[in-house]
Amino acid sequence: MDKRRIIIDTDPGIDDAAAISLAIISNRFDIRLISAAAANVDVDKTTKNALKLVEFFGVDIPVARGCERPLLHELESSPDIHGESGMDGYDFPEPRKKPLPVHSVEAMRRVIMEEEGKTTLVTIAALTNVALLFTMYPEVKGRIDEIVMMGGGIFRGNATSAAEFNIYIDPHAAAMVFRSGVPIRMAGLDVTEHALLHKDCLIKMRDSGRVGHMLYSIFSHYRDGDMDTGLAMHDPCTIALMLEPDMFRMEDHYIEVVTEGIAAGALVTNLERKMKIGCAPNVSVCMGIDEKRFEEWFTDMICR
Numbered sequence: 001m002d003k004r005r006i007i008i009d010t011d012p013g014i015d016d017a018a019a020i021s022l023a024i025i026s027n028r029f030d031i032r033l034i035s036a037a038a039a040n041v042d043v044d045k046t047t048k049n050a051l052k053l054v055e056f057f058g059v060d061i062p063v064a065r066g067c068e069r070p071l072l073h074e075l076e077s078s079p080d081i082h083g084e085s086g087m088d089g090y091d092f093p094e095p096r097k098k099p100l101p102v103h104s105v106e107a108m109r110r111v112i113m114e115e116e117g118k119t120t121l122v123t124i125a126a127l128t129n130v131a132l133l134f135t136m137y138p139e140v141k142g143r144i145d146e147i148v149m150m151g152g153g154i155f156r157g158n159a160t161s162a163a164e165f166n167i168y169i170d171p172h173a174a175a176m177v178f179r180s181g182v183p184i185r186m187a188g189l190d191v192t193e194h195a196l197l198h199k200d201c202l203i204k205m206r207d208s209g210r211v212g213h214m215l216y217s218i219f220s221h222y223r224d225g226d227m228d229t230g231l232a233m234h235d236p237c238t239i240a241l242m243l244e245p246d247m248f249r250m251e252d253h254y255i256e257v258v259t260e261g262i263a264a265g266a267l268v269t270n271l272e273r274k275m276k277i278g279c280a281p282n283v284s285v286c287m288g289i290d291e292k293r294f295e296e297w298f299t300d301m302i303c304r
């Protein structure tokens with residue numbers, strides 16, 4: 001089976017590390033680049049964490065360092081969720097590899113434009129790098145088949161009561177990406193807060209081998225949920241959406257992003273009342289998830 005060519009824009013980040021692990025383990029993706037974003041922790045740390053993961057798996061995936069801060073707002077990292085390093089809990093060796101000598105926006109342009117065929121952008125961080133890519137090199141849009149995004153939430157926020165973290169960190173970048181015209185499938189908090197791993201599965205993964213042990217170790221330091229009530233696997237939902245799409249119920253929505261004020265980062269869309277806002281849908285949104293199937297799928301992937 002042909003592997004799907006993807007670029008992952010990420011801020012590892014413990015749930016990012018899980019998503020990247022699943023993408024590598026699945027053997028279903030030609031991961032042409034990992035672009036490091038600033039969000040969970042600063043971009044030096046996310047770049048180093050991406051290099052640590054690539055070396056942990058012994059795979060030849062280039063890593064490029066992205067923007068140091070959002071387009072307009074100040075960076076508000078969340079080390080309280082992912083630890084000071086952004087991936088606390090496992091003793092990864094210092095990476096020997098170095099990031100590419102170009103900015104990740106340029107690295108993404110090269111991957112997208114220099115090869116035949118289309119590339120999928122998997123975005124599991126704030127959208128600063130992607131917004132700049134579309135602004136500096138609009139020609140890439142025609143060579144991207146879709147954006148598969150962890151971000152947003154129709155009915156909930158987690159950074160504020162109105163805004164999900166990835167959108168909240170850089171709402172201007174998110175607004176640009178949602179207006180870009182590139183097809184988007186969005187796994188927001190409406191489903192990712194139900195994509196939970198519980199203790200039994202976590203222990204099964206821990207005892208399954210080296211990868212499961214590494215993930216269990218970092219999950220033990222992950223503060224988005226707990227092992228009894230469940231750890232929220234936000235970013236892995238993008239991998240599940242690509243590999244097992246019928247695990248999700250989708251709805252097409254027209255979405256705009258609030259960019260300023262106390263509700264900055266909020267997504268606004270029409271609901272059943274069909275008020276007169278917006279126009280043709282621009283996002284295919286995950287509105288439901290088979291929770292049991294997600295946990296079984298995740299566990300099987302790691303334990304195989």
Ligand code: RIB
Pocket residue numbers: 011013014015016039040124125126150158164165166234235
């Ligand atoms: O709101 C969850 C998102 O914010 C995830 O991508 C997590 O890694 C953090 O970046």
Ligand code: CA
Pocket residue numbers: 010011012013015016040124125235
């Ligand atoms: Ca992330």
